[in-house]
Amino acid sequence: MIGTLLRVLGQEYAGPVRRTVALMTATALAEGLSYALLVPVLRALFGSTPEDARPWLAAFAAAVAVYAVLRYVSDRSGFRVGTTMLHGMYERLGEHLARLPIGWYQPGRTGEVSVLASQGVLQAMGVIAHLLAPFISACVTPLTIVAVMLAFNWQLGLAGLAAVPLVAAVQLRAARATTATDRERVERERAATGRVIEYLQAQPVLRAGGRTGERFGLLDDSLRELRRASRRATLSALPGVLGLAVTVQAVFTALLALGAYLALGGGIGAAEVLAILVLAARCADPLLSLAEMSGGIRAARAELTRLDEVLTTEPLPEPRTPREPTRHDVEFDAVTFRHGDRTVADGVTLSVPEGRRLAVVGPSGAGKTTLLQLLARFYDVDAGAVRIGGVDVREMDTAALMARIAVVFQDVYLFDGTIEENVRLGRPDATDAEVRAAAAAARLDEVIERLPGGWSTEVGEGGVLLSGGERQRVSIARALLKDAPIVLLDEVTSALDPVNEAAVHAGIEELMAGRTVVLVAHRMATVRRADHVAFLDAGRVLEQGTHEELLRRAGRYAAYWDLSLAGVARD
Ligand SMILES: Nc1ncnc2c1ncn2[C@@H]1O[C@H](COP(=O)(O)OP(=O)(O)OP(=O)(O)O)[C@@H](O)[C@H]1O
Incomplete structure (x- = not known):
């Protein structure tokens, strides 16, 4: 498990982890030795000259003192390394999530990633801080005690030694028996969290549609499944816990019987038997706690495996020698792209000269948004190429590509912060004057004037404190x-009221001026202003030309507008 941890996080943590493990092992040895010193102490106390116990008592006190110091140092080291690794894991996960292709963020990922980033990371990384020391102690202390038993009486020592593989076998069997049920429980937990998040996010829609009961049913089902999976996991762990308890007690009883037998035969003194039984009893506690700890370790391992899966998911490949385009014309060259087995773009060939506007029109699901996403490299094409200034977007450095593209979608996500912070996200090093000028051009200044907090108004999570039109202006x-x-x-103005639409239109015109634009539109007024129009259906470009040319052709494009305008007229 530590190996996986280091592979996931990087070898720079190997040194501190190794030092911590060494410290914890030394602590467990000191603990075992301090218990072992009880044998000569008891032997002397029960012998004919109890004062002989003095030096042993002093040695015992010294061993306990060494143990206490080591324990403090190793606990502190474990905690420090655990915290550093926890931060490292958060950084690693954050960086990696930002590099994963947008296509990875399928529905359901929100719940999965939230659970993984919060409870998953804490559980996986808590191993070093909280579980490693007791685990090492539970393994090393009994072994030290067995070694001491061997030194004092070989028969009892051998009996103790024989118990080691027995306890280890029971422990391993118990761990194997629970692997499947543990994994199922983790999966169910993830599914249930996803459902909870979906249920919370969808409240407005569900209430408006009066469907809260139905969706709650789905959530309820997944919580019921989780309950069942948890019960199965607990039940499957039970034989292991009981098996370990019975084995440890049986070993203890066998040692007791052997000790009594040896004492009766005169091979060993009663004091030694007593002392060795005290030691054996000391072994029982940590061994029994192994069952409890291994539950925690198994859970941590399951989370670590999931983290490993996410962290080894390949981001879109970065070019070795990135190329920078010098022009900004855009070209889709025989682009084919599939979502699973569904072809969403099918041999699309389109081009937009620098500074011109291409409008992509078509029925819902035609693949319009997908074309924009392929251009911004949210996904990579399956065949063909998307080029900017003649350079394949796959040959460009992602940051350089994103610096060349500004995206405005219908659903605007704003970060929980002030309006100013949200605007500045466009270019964090912009001067105040540039921020003000952008706001004025987007007609955002009118909104800011109305708001009591002005530029410092908090927009709330996702921008919920602003209206749709206001968010769009931001x-x-x-x-x-x-x-x-x-x-x-992407369909920027389709959901706005006339006042906001006019304002947003003005901003959009400003944004489009002099730039290469690809726009998805459902309104004729917007499409008309494009230099070139492509009509898409089922991922194929069926017609292209100017708006007027396509209308004159009286084909699918003209029929599409007839249908849309008839709908508007009916409204
Ligand atoms: N992440 C995804 N996984 C699987 N299929 C997807 C995914 N995203 C989109 N699709 C499918 O790809 C097809 C094209 O989607 P796209 O959003 O590009 O269409 P669109 O023309 O923009 O539609 P609309 O006008 O309704 O927004 C749709 O059938 C959609 O269901």
């Missing part, structure tokens, strides 16, 4: 501030 200001040569717009 995202346009952000994109304007970024001042990227390529702009991607």
Whole structure:
């Protein structure tokens, strides 16, 4: 497990971990030796000259003192290394999550990643801080005691030694028996958390649709499954716990019987038997706690395996020698892309000269948004290529690609912070004047004037404290501030009221001016302003040309608008 931990986190932690393990082992040895010194102490006390016990008592006190100091140092070291590794894991996970392709973030990942990033990391990393010391002590202290028993009486020592593989076998069997049920419990836990998060996020929709009961049913089912899986995991662990307890007690009884037999035969004094039985009793406690600890270790291992899976998920490959385009025309060259076995883009060939606008139109599910996502390299194409200025986006450094693209989507996500912080995200090093100018161009200044907190108004998680139109203006200001040569717009104004729509339109016009634009639009007014239009259906470009040309052709594009406008007229 420590090996996996180091592989996941990096070998720079190997030194401190090794030192901590050595310290903990030394502590466990000191603990075992201090118990072992009870044998000569008791032998002297029960012997004919009890005063002989004095030097042994002094040695016992010294061993206990050494143990106490070592215990303090090793606990502190374990805690320090555990905390450093915990931070390391958070950093590693944070960095990696930011590099994973957007395609990895499927529905259900929110719950999974939240559980993993909170409880998963804590549980996996808590091993070093909380479980390692008792685990080492439970293994090393009994072994030290067995060695001492061997030194005092070989028969009793051998009996103790014979018990070691027996206890280890029972322990291993117990661990194996619970592997499957533990894994199932972790899976169910993850599914249930995903459902809880979905249920909370979907409250407005569910209440509006009066479907809270139905979705709650799904959540209830998954909680019931979790309860069942937990019960199965507990039940499967029970034989192991009982088996270990019975084995340890049986070994203790066997030692007692052997001691009595040897004492009756005169081969060993009563004091030695007593002392060795005290030692054997001291072994029982840590051995029994092994069962409890191994539950914690198994749970930590399950989380670590999951962390390992996430951390070994490959981000999109970065080019070895990145290329930088010098122009900003955009080209989709025979692009094919699949979501699973579904082809979402099927041999799409389109081009947008620098500074021109391409509108992508088509029915729902045609693959319009996917084209924007392929351009921003949220995914990699399965065949063909997407190029900027003649350079394949896969040959560009991701940061350099993202610096060239500003994206405005219909659903705007704002971070919990002030309006100013959210706008600055576009270009963190922008001057105040540049931020103000972007806000004015996006007509965000009107909103800020109305708000009591002005620029310092908190927008709430996801921007919930602002209206949809206001959020949209923040995202346009952000994109304007970024001042990227390529702009991607996805149905930006389709859900806005007329006042907001007019304001957002003005901002969008400002954003599009002089830039290469690919926009997905459902409104004719927006499409009309594009230089070129592509009509997409089922991932294929069926028609392309200017808006007027396509209307004159009276084909699928014209029929699409007839249908849409008839719908609007009916409304
Ligand atoms: N992450 C995903 N996993 C699987 N299928 C997906 C995923 N994202 C999109 N799809 C599917 O790909 C197809 C194209 O989706 P896309 O969002 O590009 O369509 P669109 O034309 O933009 O639709 P709309 O106008 O409704 O937004 C859809 O059928 C959609 O269900």
